[in-house]
Amino acid sequence: MIQQLINHFLKRKEVKEIITILEKASLELRFVGGCVRNLLMQRKITDIDLAIKAHPDEIIATLEKNKILYDDFAKKYGSVIAHLNKQKFEITSLREDINQQGRHTNIRYTKNWKIDSQRRDFTINSIYLSSDGTLHDYYNGQEHIADQKLQFIGDVEQRVQEDYLRIFRYYRFLGCFKNPKINKEDEIVLHNYCKRALQHLSNELVRKEILKMFDNPFPIHSFCNNNNKLEKNFWVMATKENFILHNYKPGLTKCLNKIEALF
Structure with a gap:
């Protein structure tokens, strides 16, 4: 095939x-x-x-x-x-x-x-x-x-430090899988660097990456807490706070509102 x-x-x-x-x-x-x-x-x-x-x-x-x-x-x-x-x-x-x-x-x-x-x-x-x-x-x-496993190449912390957008790309690609296997240690690293990433990345770059998440067959996996499918992931809340802080209206009205519709 x-x-x-x-x-x-x-x-x-x-x-x-x-x-x-x-x-x-x-x-x-x-x-x-x-x-x-x-x-x-x-x-x-x-x-x-x-x-x-x-x-x-x-x-x-x-x-x-x-x-x-x-x-x-x-x-x-x-x-x-x-x-x-x-x-x-x-x-x-x-x-x-x-x-x-x-x-x-x-x-x-x-x-x-x-x-x-x-x-x-x-x-x-x-x-x-x-x-x-x-x-x-x-x-x-x-x-x-085949195993529905998303794995970084090399050390996760180093790869995130090299390019903070990889945090958001990680969550985008989770949406490719129906039942993604989550590495809790990887998520701890991503959690620790999320706010720092938002300080370094432009709001527009983050917004574009989020919108790409909706193109995947299972976008809910990009946004939800893995322990509670009705709860948003930490990165979503951190991004919302950042968009509000900078009054970034395209992110609030043309991006995060689409996430709200999933829950």
């Missing part, structure tokens, strides 16, 4: 086209992130991420040669966004993040797929798919999808 889904994905018109363009230039690529995760969870795929063993300048040169429209505003982070018809591909050079602190990071390019995988947040988001249909899973992400 999974192999059939993979084959179907790789035969999509725009997917075949981007593979042909990049591989014709001898650039080694793998799909990664949400597109592979959603493929394995049999969910709709929208944006498509590619990891590639090439420098951004090589990517841009290849796209220009083939008259492919692109955006390079994230080039300093190794990313170029290609547009084929109405499909967007975010193409990112293999890299490692160094001296990362609270969403600010320096990068160093690499040719090693495993090193690239280490910078990703959760095991379910670190599964790579080659153009020949081979899956490369360095952290048992497929097993964790």
